[in-house]
Amino acid sequence: MPSAADFTLLNERLTDCLLSDGMQKDALDPVHDYTRTTVREDGFFRRLMPMVGVTNDDLDRDISDERMRIIVDRQPNSPAAVTVPFNTGPKSVYIRAQRYPVYFSRILSRRFQADVDMLRTYKMDVRQILSDQAAKDIHTEEDRAWLDAVDTVLGGSAGSTILGGTDVLWQEIESSITRESLVDMLKIMPATDSHLMAVKALTNHITALETLKFGRDEIGGNFSEELFKSGNFNFDMLGLEFIVSIKRDLVPDNTYYLQADPKFVGKSYSVEDLVMSVENKDWMIKFFLYELIGAGIGHIKGLARVDFV
Amino acid sequence: MAAPSLIGEHGLNPLRGWFDENCLDFYAKLSSNVTVDIYPGRVAHLNSSGEYELGVSGTQMAIFLFSGSTDFDVARENLSAGGYFVSQPVTPSGNMVGFVASGGFELETSEFDTSRTYAPNDLLTADANNTSATLGGVLDNKNSGGTTLTVPWAGGGTTNAICGVVSGAKYNNEFGVPVLPFWTVYLPGTT
Secondary structure, three states: OOOHHHHHHHHHHHHHHHOOOOOOOOOOOOOOOOOOOOOOOOOOHHHHOOOEEOOHHHOOOOOOOOOOEEEEEOOOOOOOOOOOOOOOOOOOOOOOOOEEEEEEEEEEOOOEEEEHHHHOOOOOOHHHHHHHHHHHHHHHHHHHHHHHHHHHHOOOOOOOOOOOOOOOOEEEEOOOOOHHHHHHHHOOHHHOOOOOOOOEEEEEHHHHHHHHHOOHHHHOOOHHHHHHHHOOOOOOEOOEEEEEEOOOOOOOOOEEEEEOOHHHOEEEEEEEEEEEEEEEEOOEEEEEEEEEEEEEEOOHHHEEEEEEO | OOOOOOOOOOOEEEEEOOOOOOOOEEEEEEOOOOOOOOOOOOEEEEOOOOOEEEOOOOOOOOEEEOOOOOOOOOOOOOEOOOOOEOOEEOOOOOEEEEEEHHHOOEEEEOOEOOOOOOOOOOEEEEOOOOOOOOOOOOEEOEOOOOOEOOOOOOOOOOOOOEEEEEOOOOEEOOOOOEEEEEEEEEEOOOO
């Protein structure tokens, strides 16, 4: 069992770290004797839309705004071919394609600050804990912004048509989650004229637990027994990469977000990935985290949402 | 084709008081009641939903917008004028940054009534108008009747909320754009 002297040494190390030069970030091992209250997870947005690092050279300029954007080309449609009689030729169509902008924003954590002498009596590395949580908070904001954008382009509610279109890609399925209803879910996205299949599915952990109810007749073989024994609900099926999140406030129960390959959906860029800014002045320590990213949905028919009701 | 606007053609320049972690800046979304594009430099206040509407009156706290509504880090437009899907921005949140009047700034704005004359210590207000691009949130030193502003409690004085005090003469900035320097203040009125 750690002695009082051990704790004293650890607190001295913590104080030394906090009083060191501004940008030095020592990695202290977490103190494991504090009581946890919440499970935190990394974000799911980057698993849905992997980020591409970009530099100033990749940015497109504008005469009206100094801020950052990248203009992305979008695949053009082409008119159908026709069967014609003799003595005629093809009609013309001008070669052109649309583009869309991806804008950038900074995501910030709060600024954490304290009189460093007020931290001496903590046994846990409160600075490290808060900085780790701040990083996850930034990922949570990415997740929130992504799902807000997805819900917006899908029309804002179940049964609505997509923005600027007539397809309904946010649907309710009146069923519990079964093998049959999950297959019905898969039919929604390919039913548009884009003919896309979902390759990723996002749901929350409560909904994912439903798969543990699948019997041998639904899930086949001994897998049902394996699931029951292991309780492992985090597995891929139906050709989908399943992403399970504990963020029920963002991903409602009994809801699946489906997504095609990211190249059919949009773009996700990173100019500056997570940075910690640390400042020490006399006995005050301050730090916050930030990142600079940009993302945009350029094609709606690679997205769908299903609510099981 | 709509004429383009140039960087610096409309804007707010913080002369003193920004950028510091203690400066009283603020961010919020623009209310859907505002139906025109907003340039940086316009004056806004928070409505009961915590969203910006233009101008200031009564006890409203003036917030001087540093963002424009079409800025790349604000705009959330997703449809073309013809109703076709363009794209859905993910990262711009729609929030616009502004400087709170009580925060003690000296600012320089292009968004003021350039037809009037101004002298140091003139009081400033901004019309509450969500639908006029030429009037909404534009600073001037008069009330709606054209009377030069005085303190609201002065006998026979104007009753408008005051949000600024002129700190120098109107002049043309480095872009040739007329600008007016002023200090931000919070001085509520009855209108």
